[in-house]
Amino acid sequence: MIQNPTGLDPALAERFAAIVGERYAVRQSSDIEPYVHEPRGLFTGTASLVLRPGSVEEVSAIMKLATETGTPIVPQGGNTGLVGGQVPDRSGGQVVLSLSRLNRIREIDPVSNTVTVEAGVVLDTLHHAVDAAGRLYPLSLASQGSCEIGGNLSSNAGGVAVVAYGNARELCLGVEVVLPTGEVLDDLRKLKKDNTGYDLKNLFVGAEGTLGVITAAVLKLFPKPRGREVAWVGLSSPEAALGLFDRAQDLGGGALTAFELIGPRPMEFAMRHIPDARPPLEGEWPWQVLMEISSGRSAEDARQLIEHILSEGIEAGQVGDAVIAASTAQANEFWRLREMLPETQKAEGASIKHDISVPVASIPAFIAEADKVVTGVCPDARVVCFGHMGDGNLHYNVSQPLGMAPQEFLALYRPMNNAVHDVVRSFNGSISAEHGIGQLKRDELIATAPPVAIDLMRRVKAAFDPAGIMNPGKVI
Template identity: 50%
Template sequence: MALSPEFIHSIEQVVGAAGVVRDPALMASYLTDWRNAYQGQAALVVRPATTEEVAAVVRLCHDARVAVVPQGGNTGLCGGSIPDASGTELVLSLTRMKRIRDIDLANETVTVEAGVILRQLQEAASEAGRLFPLSLGAEGSCTVGGNLATNAGGTAVLRYGNMRELTLGLEVVLPDGRIWNGLRGLRKDNTGYDLKHWFIGSEGTLGIITAAVLKLFPATHSKATAWVALPSPQAAVDLIGHVRGLCADRLTGFEMMSRQSVEFVLEHVAGCSDPLAEPHPWYALIELRDTVPDAPLAQLLETGLGHAFEKAWVLDAVIASNHAQAAALWALREGISEAQNHEGPSLKHDISVPVSQIPAFIEHTDRALQDQFPGVRIVSYGHMGDGNLHYNISKPLGHADAAFKSQEQAIMNVIYRMTSSYNGSISAEHGLGQAKPRAAAQFKDPLEMELMRAIKRTLDPLGLMNPGKVFAAGLE
C-alpha cells in the first residue's frame, strides 16, 4: 500500500522537509543493516527532531494504520531496525535527537535523548568527571535508544550491569502517539509496576523510547590488564571466582576466548600479534579498574595469578605495562567478529547460560556439532562474568559457502536445544529482531510467550510497532 500524498504532506508539516527522506538513493542506508545481512523496503523514512515530532508522526501512522520501524544507529545483529520487504512500512530514525538534556552530578545521573551516540555520552560523562560504563564494539555509531531497545550489555556488565541496570527513567512515545514522561531520576519509587522495564529490551515493539535518565559512576583513574592462557573453560570459571574474591568490584572485565577465535584474529586483523610464546587452548582477558590514581592493580593481578598458577588454572600470562599494550590485548578480543567474516559465512549465536554451566555447555555442544557437522570451526568467546557466550560457527575448510549455509537451521537447532537444556537464553544481548522470533516461540516457556503477547496486545492492539520483530509475523 503506497502512502497517500496527503499523508506524506501531513508528515512533512510535522518534521519539515529536512525530516523526510524519499529519494531511493538516500533511503538505501536505512534499509539494510551494517553487515548487509538484512534488507528491506520502506514507503518513507522520517527523521523527527523532538519528542513532540515523534509523537505527532506516530499519531498520524496510528490513524492511517501505517506500521512504524524505529531505528537508531542501525548497528544491530538481528535485523531489528530493518523494515520488511513489503515497502509499506515507515522507518522512523531518531538520529536527529542528539541532545544531552541534563547532567545532575549530585544525583549521579545524565538525561539524554535517544539519538545520542554512545561514545558521545561516554565523553560527556568524562568531561563532567564521571563515568558512563556501557562499552561495546559499536560505541562509535550505536545510539542510546538502540542500546535501551536491545538492553545492551558489552564488556563491563560484570561490574556495572547492562542497560536495564543503568536506567532510572524513560520517556516513551506510545503506539497511539501519547507521550509517557517517566524521566524520574529516582532510585526508590515503589508506587506499583516499574513500567520502564516493559520498554527496555522490547526492540521498539511496544513504543518508541525518546529519552532516558541514566546512572553515572565515579571515574576510574587506574587500570591493569592481563592476557592469560588457560587449559580449559573450567579453569576460566575457577579463575574468575578467585579474582572476584580477591579484587571485588575492581574486576571490570573478564573475557574468555578459544584458540580458534584468536587464530582468526592473528590471520586477518592487521597489527595483531600473539602476546605469548606458545599457543594455548583458551584465554582470558582480565581488566581491573579503580577510582584511586596509581592504585596497585598490577600487583593485585600478579598476586591473584600467582595463586592461579599454583592451582594449574593458568598456563601463562602477561600483564600490560602501558596503555598501548592494554589496547593491543583488547584488539585481540574485539577483532574476533570481524576476523571471522574473512573465513566465509559466519553463523552467529548470542547465548547465555549460568556461569557455572559454561564448561559443560561448550563440551557437549562442541561434541554434538562435530558429530553431526564434521569439520565445522567453532569460535567461542564472550563475557565470562555474566554467562554470555558468542558461540559462532564457521564452515569446514574447503567447503562451499552455499552448502554450509544450507545447514544453518540444523546447526542453530543443536545450539539452541543445548542452550535450553542448560536453562539458558538463545539471546543474551543482541535481541531477537527478525532473526530469532520463531526460535523464541520454540524455546521460551509458552506461558512467558503468552504473557509477552498480552502486553503487546495491550499497548499496541493494532500491531503497528515494529511488526515481525520479537514475535514472528502472525504470532503477536
C-alpha cells in the first residue's frame, strides 16, 4: 500500500534522483510548477520531485524502487490532457514521471508502413518525420505541437481524422511498457495479424498510466494522399448535416478524411475572438460543416469527388452554400478556425464542457434533447456545440449566460453534467469519447457504468498494480 500520504521522504527522494542524475531530478518549486497544473485549470496538485528519465532502463529502476517503497508514480507526457489524469494530488507524496526525454524515433519502415517511436516524441515532430519519408501518420489534434505519443496512447486520443483512420488505439500495433514491478514488456511488433493470446497492448492503450508506463510503440503509417480538398459548407440543421455525411460516405468511402460539425455559437465566438478571422461563407448559416476529401490518385480526383458530393448535396436540399478552399493557405485557414474553437470560449467566461459520443445517426436527436435539458438547468446558458460528426463525437459545451458571475455558473457544474450525460446514456452513448476519465469523470464512471464492468476493471488494476502505485485516484 502507499506509504507516503503526506509527503516524500527526503532520503527516498535522493534514491530516486540518483537513478536519473541530479540534472534530471526536478526539485525546485518554480521548476516543478508546470508539471502540476492541467491546461484548463480544473486540477492542481503538488509534488516535491519530478523525474525525467532518459532510458527505458531508468524507467524500470524507478518503477522497481517505487513498488518496493510504496511510492505513487504519476506518468506525464506533454501535459495537454483535459481530465486531470496527468496531474499529481495535493499530498506532495506522488512523484511525477515525465517521459519527455524518451524522444527518439527508432525506425521508420515505409514498406511495412510502420514507425517505432518513443513515448516522449511530440506528435507534430512525428508528422514531419514520416512526411519526409513519404508517409502519413494521421492522428491530428489541436495540441499536436506539444502533446506526446505516450500521452496520446495512454488517453486513446481521437481528433479530426478518426472517421477515416481510427483513434490512437486503432493506429497502434505494438507497445513497450514498463510494469510497476520494473519488468519490461517488449511487444514492439509490426504485425497486422497476430492471434497469439490476449491482446495485452490494448490494456495499456487508454489506461491513462494506471497499469504501467508506455515507453515506446509501433504505429501504423499510410501512403500520403496525392490530392486533398477542403470545403466549408453552410446548412440549415444537424439533420441536413447528417444527410450530407451519409452522402459523402456513400460517394467518397475512405476518401472522406474529416467531417466536422459546427453550431452557430462557436462561429459567433470565433469571429469575435480569433485574430484576423473571416467567415468562410457569405451570409449566416445556423450550422456549418468542415469537410475534407483525400485522394491517393491525384489532386484532380479529390477535386472532382468533393465537387460531386457538394453538387448532389445542393440538389438534395442538404447544402445551402459551400466554398472549396482555393489554395493550401485557405485550407489551412479553414482548419485554423476549427482548431481554435475551444480557445474562444475562454473569452466568453466560464464554461461546462462535455466530450461525448453517440451513434452518428442519433446526433440530431441528441442535440435537440440536450438543448432542452440545458435550458432546464440554466435558462440563459449558451450552448457551444461542435465536433467530429463523422465518428459521433461532439464537444457539447455550455458557456455561462451573459451577465452571470462565473462562479455562480460553475456551481451548476454537477447538475449540468448529470443532465447532459443522462441524455447521452439514453442514446447508449459515452460520457468520454476522446479525452479520457482521469479525475474529472472517475466518480461518475464508477457510479454509472455496469457493476460487472467496474469489478472487472478493478481486478485488472489489482493484477497489474497490486501495490497501488500507478497513477492512483485516476480512472478507477
